[in-house]
Amino acid sequence: MLASEPYAPAILRPLAAQAQARGHRVAWLAPDAVAAGLRADESRLCSARALWRFRPHAVFATVNRIPPFLPGLQVQLFHGLNLHKRDPRQGQFRMLGLFDLYCAHGPATTGPLQALAGQRRDFSVVQTGWPKLDTLFAGPCAQAHALRAAAAGRPTVMFASTFNAPLSQARDCLPVLEALIARGDRYWLLTLHPLAPADLRQRYQALAGPHACFLDSAHLAAMLHAADVLVCDTSSVVEEFVLLDKPVVTVCHRQPQPCMQDVRAPADIDAAIQRALAAPHALSDARHAYAASIHPQPDGRAAERVLDAVEHRLRSGSPGLRRRSRRVFRRLWRSWRLWRSLLPGKRLRGAC
Known part of the structure; x- marks a missing residue:
């Protein structure tokens, strides 16, 4: 290996x-x-x-x-x-x-x-x-259930990002996420790519509290199962979430697909999340079609x-x-x- x-x-x-x-x-x-x-x-x-x-x-x-x-x-x-x-x-x-x-x-x-x-x-x-x-297709683990419990009935939103400087939106999204997390009406699961800069990782870790938690990517499967909506940039985490038939909000995706709700500015994230939570099955057919092309065997x-x-x-x-x-x-x-x-x-x- x-x-x-x-x-x-x-x-x-x-x-x-x-x-x-x-x-x-x-x-x-x-x-x-x-x-x-x-x-x-x-x-x-x-x-x-x-x-x-x-x-x-x-x-x-x-x-x-x-x-x-x-x-x-x-x-x-x-x-x-x-x-x-x-x-x-x-x-x-x-x-x-x-x-x-x-x-x-x-x-x-x-x-x-x-x-x-x-x-x-x-x-x-x-x-x-x-x-x-x-591991993902094995179903939710105990940690996933624990993350759902921590949300205490609130919608659970996950944020993930790639590390490539031209594609990563983690720095640009940080001020918006700070405000959304402080509002407290949703529970946030935060993670960054293992190769993300150390200073950026520390700033995201500092957001952990009653309304958010930060986990390393080793816990990705549990986070994906626990989340209702994913907010992400051009990261492969998007495709993994799509395979679970859940709504995705992408930020400045390099090549957004029909199954993704793409926004071109971090300021539009909040409204996009609300739309996804209000109609989680709206793009389900598009997600199934995309899943069939990238990974058709969920066994x-x-x-x-x-x-x-x-x-x-x-x-x-x-x-x-x-x-x-x-x-x-x-x-x-x-x-x-x-x-x-x-x-x-x-x-x-x-x-x-």
């Missing part, structure tokens, strides 16, 4: 659990900051020697770039559902020759990826769904399908595919720095 970013464990853990249930050995590659959040039963590989001794049959990644010389089958899971966050040539459809298997989420990604696979003929594509959502078994695809690929090999160029020297310095952060080796002095 290649957990190079703070958001990766939530995506990889359902897959790790399913792999262990099938009798597979599982180990984690993570920099120190991410490794600090690993559980006691999540084994970390800390050196190149440990990695080669482990000899993984497959490496699962959530980021676009990985070191090009990792052993085993390289599997791309992606780190979000949002197709509109970046130009397609810079996002999910940018091919860097680093992966053997792409696990697509739904028709919106499967079709374009299969077209690229036909052109390049050095990787394969299987529509599996996104393992992170297995919570994406991790199973990912493993099925990988096991099939390992058994059958890669008939009809060209050998993928490893490009060992491409972006060598960037790859070396990532390699050193994932496998710090002796610098840990036996911490692993």
